[in-house]
Amino acid sequence: MCIRDRLMKYQQQREETRQALESSEKRFRAIFDNAYQFTGLLSREGRFLEINQSMLEAFGVKREDAIGELIYEQARWKTSPEQQAKFKRAIADALEGKTTQFEANLSAIDGSTMMLDYSLKPITDQSGRVIQLISEGRDISYRTLLEQKTIDLEVQRQRTDILKQFMDDASHHLRTPIAILRTSTYIMGKYIEKMRQQVREFRQIPDYSQDSLMSDLLNNLDTTTQKMAERIPIYDENLTRLQQIVEDMLHLIQLEDHTQFEFATVDLNEIVSMLVIGNLSLTEDVEKHVSIDFTASENALPVKIDESYLLKMIGYLMTHAIQAIHHDGHITLRTEADHEDAPGGDQQRALVHRLP
Secondary structure: OOHHHHHHHHHHHHHHHHHHHHHHHHHHHHHHHHOOOEEEEEOOOOEEEEEOHHHHHHHOOOHHHHOOOEHHHOHHHHOOHHHHHHHHHHHHHHHOOOOEEEEEEEEOOOOOEEEEEEEEEEEEOOOOOEEEEEEEEEEOHHHHHHHHHHHHHHHHHHHHHHHHHHHHHHHHHHHHHHHHHHHHHHHHHHHHHHHHHHHHHHHOOHHHHHOHHHHHHHHHHHHHHHHHHHHHHHHHHHHHHHHHHHHHHHHHHHHHOOOOOOEEEEEHHHHHHHHHHHHHHHHHHOOOOOEEEEEOOOOOOEEEEEHHHHHHHHHHHHHHHHHHOOOOOEEEEEEEEEOOOOOOOOEEEEEEEEEO
16 A cells, blocks of 8 residues: 555544544533533642533533633622632542532522532542542522422321320310210209299298288299399300310311211202201301391202211301301392303302301
């Protein structure tokens, strides 16, 4: 082979090598710049020799401005002596051949704060001398947020457990005094009834009926016992409400314990109508002159639900509306089928409005 042919072959090999190097460089740059993690190549002093696009975007700087800059002097860390100290220690450790991993907070260009899992790895030559450093940072903000949410959920669970235990204890401890109060109210009612009967009997005795002092005494006693008798139903009604609260507390505890619901198809119109009739006496007792109007839908509104819990749910709404309403207030209820909101069919709704 002549010299000319050898020269041409050498030039061809050089061109192929150059093209291969360019292709390799492009692949490296594509991977380097498109990596989600923050990657940089540092000098022994910690100056940027290379920096990938993800890191440039987070820093909010151009490549030419970042190259040659000390990593701990970067503006995103410069304001935090603590962060700078971490990088200086990591560089010192890397120069001793150690790979250092630590967490660093980065104030991104968009104002958000990133939590980075950062590492500095040494690159050595054949003699083992550290010549460069590889800087890598992974955004673990999501992990930190997840850990915080896990902690928050655990705290919330513990609070719920404490509240649940309190409700359990309170509901059981309240049952005994409620039973005593109910019994006492019943006995008091019997005593009052007996006293009123005795007053009536004394009035029939001529000597007592003609004595003005005794007559006044009997009148006062009759008035007092009558007022006491009028209070008995109020006491009994409030004890019934208190007992219902206790039972509701136990139901809530059962819900926490994954109580099995008994689903059945019921007519929402019938449920609300039943509750309206049941609450009419409550509106009379509170002496507020509260009126209740119920407008049922034209057609039946079947819903598949646990009837006992549906009664409680709507009952709560009505009871609270009655208790919170002003004198001469007006409560309106209506049931309807909502054709728009339900994706798979009609959605049944019971609406309670409280008007002062």
